[in-house]
């Protein structure tokens with residue numbers, strides 16, 4: 001046994017296509033009882049961070065990285081954040097036993113894992129424990145057909161969680177399992193609803209193996225990263241302090257689901273609705289949409305609506321006009 005190796009801080013890379021259930025799993029990691037302190041790094045694609053507002057309140061260290069994809073433009077930020085974590089820990093300001101990184105749904109996990117091999121300090125202090133890929137069992141098939149990122153996330157996984165099993169039939173699930181096993185026979189497979197899994201199956205499992213990753217991507221340890229996002233996929237965010245009219249929002253969302261659902265990969269937000277003391281959270285993935293009152297606004301919090309749309313061929317002017325139309329009189 002290599003004792004030095006064992007002292008390294010384990011890192012779990014949480015990946016999965018847009019809306020698969022990564023934040024749901026992260027919340028589970030943060031709320032379930034285990035004796036470990038977790039430092040969390042959340043990366044979002046859009047310029048407005050919604051996930052950080054949906055991550056449960058906890059004492060853990062939660063660091064946000066917005067406005068770019070962790071595997072591309074903000075990889076330098078990831079290195080800086082991890083280095084700062086190490087220094088803060090060594091000076092006794094923070095304590096943590098492991099790191100969990102939630103990547104954007106559009107991230108290729110390989111360069112994120114690569115970061116821990118290319119930077120001297122990080123490779124000395126951290127060890128990638130595993131890449132955990134969450135799958136939306138209902139939508140993944142259509143994503144796999146057109147989005148390279150969805151394929152890379154599966155190919156590179158050590159553990160694959162087939163989530164949202166409540167939304168598919170047994171036959172559909174069996175076909176999906178066949179396809180995924182073909183893509184990555186070595187990964188451990190778990191099945192879940194709302195990411196209810198045994199955390200011991202994904203944390204501290206030491207399954208990340210560089211030699212296997214090199215078989216999948218022989219350039220894994222090379223500096224240059226070639227990930228190109230699909231130019232047609234973009235993200236649009238809106239912020240508005242004036243309260244919104246619930247009925248108008250309802251109508252708008254119904255229209256979007258019907259008319260644009262196919263192109264809307266992910267839409268989510270927090271709404272400030274006229275006459276409601278609680279903030280309203282909405283979540284959408286293609287034609288599946290839900291909106292519900294969440295907690296009351298806190299006193300020190302400015303009431304504000306924040307929405308993010310990620311999709312193909314989004315028309316910003318049109319969406320903005322429709323959004324502004326929802327502002328209450």
Ligand SMILES: Nc1nc2c(ncn2[C@@H]2O[C@H](COP(=O)(O)OP(=O)(O)OP(=O)(O)O)[C@@H](O)[C@H]2O)c(=O)[nH]1
Nearest residue numbers: 017018019020021022023024105163164193194283
């Ligand atoms: N029906 C169903 N819904 C689920 C399940 N797991 C998560 N969801 C819902 O799916 C939506 C997306 O879940 P998130 O955890 O935000 O997904 P994510 O991967 O973090 O999404 P992005 O970070 O935006 O890519 C939310 O509305 C969840 O409540 C499940 O097993 N079944």
